[in-house]
Amino acid sequence: MKNDLLLKALSGKPAERPPVWMMRQAGRYLPQYMKLREQYGFFERCQTPELACEITLQPVDIIGVDAAILFSDILVVPQAMGLEVQLIESKGPFLPDPIRTEADLQRLFIPDVHEKLQYVFDAIQxxxxxxxxRVPLIGFAGAPWTILCYMVQGKGSKTFDEAKAFCYTQPQLAHQLLQMITNTTIAYLEGQVEAGADVIQIxxxxxxxxxxxxxxxxSLKYIRQIVNALKDKVPVIIFAKGAWHALESMAATGAQGLGIDWCITPQMARSLAGNKVTLQGxxxxxxLLSPVPVIKKEVKEMLFAFGSERHIxxxxHGILPNVPVDHARAFVDTVKEWRNSGSNNAHFD
Known part of the structure; x- marks a missing residue:
């Protein structure tokens, strides 16, 4: 691997600087992606290995990130399990026949992932x-709880109240569905690793x-099963947005990386997660909508706050569609100027 900074960070090995990549980096803020979006539907882009490949490589070539992340969607899993999933541009996902009852659950099945999701494995290869x-490739899937949210709610939501009500009023059914999603996800991610994914993010x-x-x-009960199945094969990163209270429990799963959002300080995250796991965020x-000099200043402050070790x-959260490309590049370039020379002597070129 010519650039193995991500793999070094996840294993805790020293490196000249931390790696940098961005969630949702393959997509909607890049003009090159928007041209493809005008020509092909969303799932057509996901299900055509050549298109998924082109989109995955765009940020590596254009922005210079230290890792590629597979262009796909977490909702290919419910699709493979027998549920119709539509993705309406600028509106988000829509599942016309959500799961609400035991009869609905009977419509689902645990698929042969090589039959239903082979296009993903072909894309990875x-x-x-x-x-x-050139850089490592990150594969991914949604956590079972997050997938259940869409399968039950039927669309995006800020509260997913119907999904929560389903879990609280029909717990047996909810856990049955969560286990089905978990079993499918484990097979799916194992297939991604076999196809060549270097890292997996949940x-x-x-x-x-x-x-x-x-x-x-x-949630964590099922994430734990996924991590257990994969952690000896490939480094695993868990990103549970807003669940900072569980950083200690998530670190105990054996995942090598934990993603954190901006609502927690690096110091607090490190105190909760401990020193044996890599923090990402x-x-x-x-x-990234700030002026470029402000972005550079704030990135430097973030880097000093995290320190030199075990940081990606x-x-x-995902990059916003209205972020200018040169602002994304400024974010990445500022990280590339950082140099580790002992934890107390880090500096910028």
């Missing part, structure tokens, strides 16, 4: 070939909607 070991976008006890029972994506520079 193509991406790995085209990357030619996105629990809606983990922060659950209180501590519910997060453990409804936590720049506020909206701050990233945003605290």
């Amino acid at each position: 193509l991406i790995k070939k085209e990357l030619n070991d 996105f629990d976008s809606w983990g922060g909607l659950l209180g501590p006890a519910d997060f453990e029972a409804i 936590n720049f506020d994506p909206a701050k 520079v990233n945003l605290g």
Whole structure:
């Protein structure tokens, strides 16, 4: 691997600087992506390995990030399980027949991932070939709780109240569904690793909607199964937005990395997570709309706050579609100017 900074950071090995990549880096803020969006539907882009490959490589070539992340979507899993998923441009996902009852659950099945999701594995193999070991490739899936949110709510939501009500009023059914999602996700991610993914990230976008006890029972219980199945094969990063209270429990899963959002300080995150796990984050994506000199100043402050060890520079959530490309590049370039020379002597070129 020509650039193995991400792998070094996840294993705790010293490096000249931390790696940098951005969640949702392959997509909507890049003019090159927008041209493809005008020509092809969303799932057409996901399901055509050549298009998924082209989109995955764009930020590596244009922005210069230290890792590629597969262009796909977390909702390919419910799709593979038998649920119709539509993605309406500028509005988000829509599932016309959500899961609300035991009869609804009977419509679902645990798929043969090589039958239903082979296009993802084909894309990974193509991406790995085209990357030619320039940078690592990150594969991913949604956490079971986050996937359940969409499968039950039927669309995006700020509160996912119907998904929560489903878990509280029909707990047996909810846990049955969560286990089905978990089993599918484990097979899916194992397939990604076999195809060549170097790192796996689990996105629990809606983990922060659950209180501590519910997060453990409804979300982390299932994430733990996924980490257990994968951690000896490939480094795993858990990103549970808003669930900072569970950093200690998430670190105990054996995941090598934990993503954090901008609502927690690096010092507090480190005190909760301990020193044996790598922290990833936590720049506020909206701050990339600031003038470039402000971005550079704030990135430097973030780097000093995290220190020199076990840090992957990233945003605290996905990049916004209206971020100018040169602002994204300024974010990445500022990290590339950082030099580690002992934890107390880090500096910028």
